[in-house]
Structures are given as C-alpha cells and as structure tokens.
Amino acid sequence: MALRHAVLAALLDGEYSGYQLAKAFDIGVANFWHAVPQQLYTELAKLEKEGLVAGRQVIQESRPNKRLFRVTDAGQAELERFAADVSKPSFIRDDLLVKVQAADRVGTGPVIEQLDERAAAADAKIELLGKLLLRLRGDVDEDEFLRTGERIGPYLTCLRGLSFEREHREWCLRIAAVLRERRTEHAER
Amino acid sequence: MALRHAVLAALLDGEYSGYQLAKAFDIGVANFWHAVPQQLYTELAKLEKEGLVAGRQVIQESRPNKRLFRVTDAGQAELERFAADVSKPSFIRDDLLVKVQAADRVGTGPVIEQLDERAAAADAKIELLGKLLLRLRGDVDEDEFLRTGERIGPYLTCLRGLSFEREHREWCLRIAAVLRERRTEHAER
DNA sequence: TCTGTCTAGTCATAGAGTTGAGTATCGGGA
DNA sequence: TCCCGATACTCAACTCTATGACTAGACAGA
Incomplete structure (x- = not known):
C-alpha cells in the first residue's frame, strides 16, 4: 500500500x-x-x-x-x-531474469537480444538521471549539496536509481557476452 | 504474468x-x-x-x-x-525509497534506523549469495565455469542478485551517513 | 483539411499478489 | 506430557496493480 x-x-x-x-x-x-x-x-x-x-x-x-x-x-x-513503520525488504522483479534463469534450456538468441536492448535502455536512463541530478543540485558539488541542500530526498532516490541502472547495464553486457561466447564455442564443436 | x-x-x-x-x-x-x-x-x-x-x-x-x-x-x-517475447524494463519498487524521498520533510530518525537494518540485511544476503555461487560453480573458477558449466542460468541470476545487494548496502550506508550528518549539523545550529 | 499529438481526465474490469485461518502428522526437547 | 516446529497442503477474502476503451478541445504540420 x-x-x-x-x-x-x-x-x-x-x-x-x-x-x-x-x-x-x-x-x-x-x-x-x-x-x-x-x-x-x-x-x-x-x-x-x-x-x-x-x-x-x-x-x-x-x-x-x-x-x-x-x-x-x-x-x-x-x-x-x-x-x-517497517517496510519489507525490496527485491528485483524482472521478467528478463526469469529468462536468464532458464537461459541454457531455451533458445538464447532472443535473450541475448533483449539483454542488449536493456543495456541500451539503461544507458539512456543513466544519462537522463545524470542530468536530473545536475539540475537538482545546481552548481554546487555533490557532497556540499548533500550537507547543505534544502531538499535532498529526490536527489538521494535518484542516486539509487543511477546505481541500479549502472549495475543493470554492466550485468546485461556481461551476461550477453557470456551467452554469446557459449554459442560460439558450441558452434565450433 | x-x-x-x-x-x-x-x-x-x-x-x-x-x-x-x-x-x-x-x-x-x-x-x-x-x-x-x-x-x-x-x-x-x-x-x-x-x-x-x-x-x-x-x-x-x-x-x-x-x-x-x-x-x-x-x-x-x-x-x-x-x-x-519482449519484457518490460524492470524497476525498483521499494517502500524505503518512498521514505527517503520524503526524508527531509518527515522525521529522519526511523528512516535512518531502517537504512541501517537494510544494510545489515543486505550484508547477510551477500554472504548467502556468495556461498550459493560457490556451491553452484564447484571448484572451478568463475570465468571457467561460465564458459563450460552445464547449467549457468541460476548462477547468472545470482550474480545479479549479488550486485544488487552490494549496491543496495552501499547506498543504505551512504544515505544513513548523510542523514546522520545533517541531523548533527542541524542540532549544532 | 486531415491526422496526429498534447492536455486532462473517467469508467470498468481483469489479473496479480497478500493475508489469515485451518488441517493433519511426526519428532524433538522442556 | 505438552507444546513447538517442520512437512505438506487447501480455502476464502481482500487489496493492489495493470489494461483497455472512451471523451473532448487545442494546436501543429503535411
């Protein structure tokens, strides 16, 4: 709720x-x-x-x-x-991870494609969030803003969003690379 | 679905x-x-x-x-x-972030507490996931396992989970520190 | 002129997720 | 002896979330 x-x-x-x-x-x-x-x-x-x-x-x-x-x-x-009052721990809930879980039992082609798309989407989001952060903090530097800024709540949540997107991108790229390599090796055998 | x-x-x-x-x-x-x-x-x-x-x-x-x-x-x-078929992009959905968003407009005490708890919970999860990964890959090293392992799907998703928890912990600790410092400075004035 | 997009919403319903209670047996510890 | 916790489920009610279909005027561009 x-x-x-x-x-x-x-x-x-x-x-x-x-x-x-x-x-x-x-x-x-x-x-x-x-x-x-x-x-x-x-x-x-x-x-x-x-x-x-x-x-x-x-x-x-x-x-x-x-x-x-x-x-x-x-x-x-x-x-x-x-x-x-206490809130439940958060968790990722992502269709794409369901697909990756099944990755070596289903066709990996479409999954690799989606990983690439996700990485690109994450990239776009990263840039957007970067700009948003800049706008929120104005001209001062981050630490300074976090110490003295009037309203830092939205800034803090954006930081979380940014780190999430970054990790997501890295993971997508790495997994796509792993799955690609396995396809190649498989083809060679 | x-x-x-x-x-x-x-x-x-x-x-x-x-x-x-x-x-x-x-x-x-x-x-x-x-x-x-x-x-x-x-x-x-x-x-x-x-x-x-x-x-x-x-x-x-x-x-x-x-x-x-x-x-x-x-x-x-x-x-x-x-x-x-395509899946929608994922997002975090977390009560705690709602609280942080409102952080400078509500009492920060309970929020700081919850951030600490979350960081601890993330820590526990990180250890758990580390062990799970070790169990999944057996004795071989990660890269080797990812290249040649039989079933890597669950391993890959655990990697995502691990990175998520790590980021979550870092963020919680940092935000808790920021909010703590602001409380102190406020008290001094 | 026609189409599409933006503003600014309403209504209805399907589907997903949560909560709580209840059933039943076994084995271990106080 | 009695209660707790683990195994192994079912049923019912409810809330929350998501989707699709509509209305309606203003304005921009082909």
Missing part, C-alpha cells in the same frame, strides 16, 4: 494535477515506484476522500480545466506514520 | 513439491521474483490444469504425502515462447 505514500511524497514538492503528477512520476519517482496515469487518478481520488490531499479546480482557457492537489496536514501526518 | 514462468524456470532443475519449491524460491529465485507459498500452490495447480507441468503423487511414511511436479514438453515450449 505504498502507491499512496509515493503520491504523497511526490506532492511534497508542490501542487500537481493528476496529469502533471504522471509526468513527474515518470522522471524521478519512477526510480522506485512505477505507476500508470490511471492509477494516479484513482489514488488521488481516494486520498482526497480520506482528506490526505486537497484538490482545487483551476479553470484554463485554451486547454481542459484541471485539479491541482496538495498534501494536507493529515497527509503529512500519514507520511510521518508511514516513515516510522 | 511471469510468476508462472518463474515457476517453470525453477522446475527446470528437477522435480519439486509445492513445499520444496517454496524453499527453492526463497534461495535462488528470490533474486528476481518473490512469492509466498500460497501463490506457488495456486500457480502449480493452474499450470497442471493447462498441462505445462505434470504432477505425480509420492506416498511417504513418516510425513504427509506430497506431489512432485516437473515441466512438460508443453511447459518447455511455453518457456521458449516467453523467452522470445
């Missing part, structure tokens, strides 16, 4: 509409929680009913009206409560 | 009962897919109904009878098919 808390945490940085929140989620929050827009709309509606966020209508001229949400005091308290 | 495939992949290494599978999942498969026993029982029943696994009753004297499952040809084909 942490989507609600992820939403609350994301709304700490300002007012967002469901639509904007979906975008903000894609960059940033996506490092530790993924959600499609529909989920966010649903969650915002629930949170509003429970009084954890408050919405206000914004009439717009040249585009559809929207509702901006902010965290209420009750929402803040709920986050506080959430932060204090 | 990859639990079914994780189950199939796990059953590649031999016959298991639901109970044994649950254990096997805890070590090994847990690196990329987590499931509680009930899910496995349910999934095995579904897979059997669809003919992807076959079960056979084993009568036991001093303990409850059990049903051992193995992958059928149809199951093998299903895995093959699964390996070939």
Whole structure:
C-alpha cells in the first residue's frame, strides 16, 4: 500500500494535477515506484476522500480545466506514520531474469537480444538521471549539496536509481557476452 | 504474468513439491521474483490444469504425502515462447525509497534506523549469495565455469542478485551517513 | 483539411499478489 | 506430557496493480 505514500511524497514538492503528477512520476519517482496515469487518478481520488490531499479546480482557457492537489496536514501526518513503520525488504522483479534463469534450456538468441536492448535502455536512463541530478543540485558539488541542500530526498532516490541502472547495464553486457561466447564455442564443436 | 514462468524456470532443475519449491524460491529465485507459498500452490495447480507441468503423487511414511511436479514438453515450449517475447524494463519498487524521498520533510530518525537494518540485511544476503555461487560453480573458477558449466542460468541470476545487494548496502550506508550528518549539523545550529 | 499529438481526465474490469485461518502428522526437547 | 516446529497442503477474502476503451478541445504540420 505504498502507491499512496509515493503520491504523497511526490506532492511534497508542490501542487500537481493528476496529469502533471504522471509526468513527474515518470522522471524521478519512477526510480522506485512505477505507476500508470490511471492509477494516479484513482489514488488521488481516494486520498482526497480520506482528506490526505486537497484538490482545487483551476479553470484554463485554451486547454481542459484541471485539479491541482496538495498534501494536507493529515497527509503529512500519514507520511510521518508511514516513515516510522517497517517496510519489507525490496527485491528485483524482472521478467528478463526469469529468462536468464532458464537461459541454457531455451533458445538464447532472443535473450541475448533483449539483454542488449536493456543495456541500451539503461544507458539512456543513466544519462537522463545524470542530468536530473545536475539540475537538482545546481552548481554546487555533490557532497556540499548533500550537507547543505534544502531538499535532498529526490536527489538521494535518484542516486539509487543511477546505481541500479549502472549495475543493470554492466550485468546485461556481461551476461550477453557470456551467452554469446557459449554459442560460439558450441558452434565450433 | 511471469510468476508462472518463474515457476517453470525453477522446475527446470528437477522435480519439486509445492513445499520444496517454496524453499527453492526463497534461495535462488528470490533474486528476481518473490512469492509466498500460497501463490506457488495456486500457480502449480493452474499450470497442471493447462498441462505445462505434470504432477505425480509420492506416498511417504513418516510425513504427509506430497506431489512432485516437473515441466512438460508443453511447459518447455511455453518457456521458449516467453523467452522470445519482449519484457518490460524492470524497476525498483521499494517502500524505503518512498521514505527517503520524503526524508527531509518527515522525521529522519526511523528512516535512518531502517537504512541501517537494510544494510545489515543486505550484508547477510551477500554472504548467502556468495556461498550459493560457490556451491553452484564447484571448484572451478568463475570465468571457467561460465564458459563450460552445464547449467549457468541460476548462477547468472545470482550474480545479479549479488550486485544488487552490494549496491543496495552501499547506498543504505551512504544515505544513513548523510542523514546522520545533517541531523548533527542541524542540532549544532 | 486531415491526422496526429498534447492536455486532462473517467469508467470498468481483469489479473496479480497478500493475508489469515485451518488441517493433519511426526519428532524433538522442556 | 505438552507444546513447538517442520512437512505438506487447501480455502476464502481482500487489496493492489495493470489494461483497455472512451471523451473532448487545442494546436501543429503535411
């Protein structure tokens, strides 16, 4: 039940509409929680009913009206409560790893391809996160920012995302190489 | 819908009962897919109904009878098919990161504690995985094993698990240190 | 003019995952 | 003797997450 808390945490940085929140989620929050827009709309509606966020209508001229949400005091308290109780350990949950587990019992061709694609996707994400980090910390250097920055939460989670993507890329490349070599050796025999 | 495939992949290494599978999942498969026993029982029943696994009753004297499952040809084909179609990119989904995201807006005390606990848990997991890897590759060295080993799938996924846990530990320790220092500085002011 | 994309959402439903309780037998230790 | 933990499961209810199908106006480019 942490989507609600992820939403609350994301709304700490300002007012967002469901639509904007979906975008903000894609960059940033996506490092530790993924959600499609529909989920966010649903969650915002629930949170509003429970009084954890408050919405206000914004009439717009040249585009559809929207509702901006902010965290209420009750929402803040709920986050506080959430932060204090224990959370289950995290784990990777990845289709691709299922495929690799079966790797020497199924055709490796498509798996190798997907490993390459993943590595490339990770690369793209790494660059994106690098830029995001730079933007978040401004001109100061990282250690300095982490000591004195106003709002470091998002920065810290991005660091985790970055290290995850890096490791993921390295692993993908290495495994793809291993599987390739085995194919070659097999062909030679 | 990859639990079914994780189950199939796990059953590649031999016959298991639901109970044994649950254990096997805890070590090994847990690196990329987590499931509680009930899910496995349910999934095995579904897979059997669809003919992807076959079960056979084993009568036991001093303990409850059990049903051992193995992958059928149809199951093998299903895995093959699964390996070939694209899978969505993976992501971390972790309560703790939600908390860190909100870190400078909620009490950091409990969060720091949880970071420490996580680091310790990761440490334990790292040791466990190290032993598992050693057991899987036997006496040969890693590169040699990866080139010539019979069954490297589980080894490769464990490598991913290991690197994930290492990164996770490093991150937890660093973030805990950052948050601690900020508390101190705050207290001094 | 037509198509596509962006903004800004709603509704319904399927599927996946979690939680809790319950059944039954065996063997070991206090 | 009695309870605990391991083996080996089943059933039911529930929540959370994901997917697909829709609406509707504005604007940009072919």
